[in-house]
Amino acid sequence: EAQVTQNPRYLITVTGKKLTVTCSQNMNHEYMSWYRQDPGLGLRQIYYSMNVEVTDKGDVPEGYKVSRKEKRNFPLILESPSPNQTSLYFCASSLKRGTDTQYFGPGTRLTVL
Amino acid sequence: AQSVTQPDIHITVSEGASLELRCNYSYGATPYLFWYVQSPGQGLQLLLKYFSGDTLVQGIKGFEAEFKRSQSSFNLRKPSVHWSDAAEYFCAVGATGANNLFFGTGTRLTVIP
Numbered sequence: 168e169a170q171v172t173q174n175p176r177y178l179i180t181v182t183g184k185k186l187t188v189t190c191s192q193n194m195n196h197e198y199m200s201w202y203r204q205d206p207g208l209g210l211r212q213i214y215y216s217m218n219v220e221v222t223d224k225g226d227v228p229e230g231y232k233v234s235r236k237e238k239r240n241f242p243l244i245l246e247s248p249s250p251n252q253t254s255l256y257f258c259a260s261s262l263k264r265g266t267d268t269q270y271f272g273p274g275t276r277l278t279v280l
Numbered sequence: 281a282q283s284v285t286q287p288d289i290h291i292t293v294s295e296g297a298s299l300e301l302r303c304n305y306s307y308g309a310t311p312y313l314f315w316y317v318q319s320p321g322q323g324l325q326l327l328l329k330y331f332s333g334d335t336l337v338q339g340i341k342g343f344e345a346e347f348k349r350s351q352s353s354f355n356l357r358k359p360s361v362h363w364s365d366a367a368e369y370f371c372a373v374g375a376t377g378a379n380n381l382f383f384g385t386g387t388r389l390t391v392i393p
Contacts, residue, residue, distance in 0.1 A: 171323070200380070207289075209370060209385035210324075217379065225380065257323055265381045266312045266374035271323030 169194045173258050173272035180248055181280050188243045188275050190258030198261045199241040200225070200269070201233065203254040210257065215265065216241055248279040282307045284373050286384035293361050294392050301356040301387050303371030313354040314372040314381065315345055324370060330354065341365070366391045 171192045180186055192199065200215040202225075212225030216235040230252055232244040241260075245252060256275045261267035285304045293299055305311060312331050316324040328339025335347040345356045354371060371384040 198379070202383075207385060209286075210383040212380060215380060223379075259324075264374075265379050266376075268326050268329065269316075269324075269381070271316075271325070273321075273323045 169270070171258055171260055171270050171272035173256075173275050175275060176273065177276045179278045179280065182249055183247050186245050186248060186277075188245075188256060188258075188277070190241045190243065190272060191239050192241075192258075192260040192270070193239065194260060194262075194270065195238065196260035196270075197238070197263050198265055198267065198269075199235065200259045200265060201231070201241070201243045202257045202259065203227065203252075204257060204274075205254050213243070213256075217264075248277075250279050253277060253279050282373060282375070282382050284371055284382050284384035286369075286371055286387050288387045289385070290388045290390065292390040292392060295363050296360050299356075299358045299361045299365070299389070301369050301371075301389070303354045303356065303384060304352050305354065305371075305373045306352065307373055307375060309375040309378075312374040312376065312381075313345075313347060314374075315339065315343070315354075315356050316370045316372060316383075317341075318368045318370065318386075320367070327356070327369075361389075361391055363391045363393070365389060 201213040202210040214233040216222045258272040259269040261269045283306045314329045315327040372381040374381045
């Protein structure tokens with residue numbers, strides 16, 4: 168089944184404790200992206216990747232890192248999480264560009280205390 | 281600068297009634313336009329998209345949308361709403377040749393019996 172998976176689905180952590188949210192897709196897509204969703208703000212893009220070893224900042228990249236060492240995986244790293252990063256995070260992938268149909272993961276609910 | 285406006289934060293309709301969700305965009309180029317739906321606890325799923333051609337676009341689950349260039353709008357419609365349509369709906373816009381999409385802030389739809 169074609170899908171985007173994210174882990175963990177729920178995470179509660181404390182300020183400053185490094186964490187990684189994994190994202191994997193099995194559709195051989197070149198484009199992958201991370202978004203955060205906050206009430207009243209919709210989805211805002213954090214980082215995106217056009218292909219292996221090619222990443223770029225989205226609209227709200229501060230406090231986040233990503234890597235794209237393999238085509239299928241696009242982990243999101245928070246080196247020193249802060250409470251303002253409490254949010255719902257989505258990973259998405261598409262064939263080549265963000266303007267192709269994007270397929271979304273189920274989301275990761277992160278709480279930073 | 282590109283932007284997407286969904287002026288209605290929350291809409292309530294009765295089951296069986298018609299629905300129209302508004303979306304206005306501001307974009308300097310020929311836009312690609314999308315509607316995504318997010319069911320509770322789920323990721324986003326594509327409902328329909330417009331790239332070019334016929335300005336009335338049919339999507340899944342009985343939804344349609346009409347692109348009106350003169351009004352910079354891409355409103356989503358459904359003639360008869362079902363209880364399972366209760367969800368959050370996002371309009372998104374991208375430009376030809378662009379890498380990314382910009383999402384609106386979403387409209388939450390409640391369906392009452």
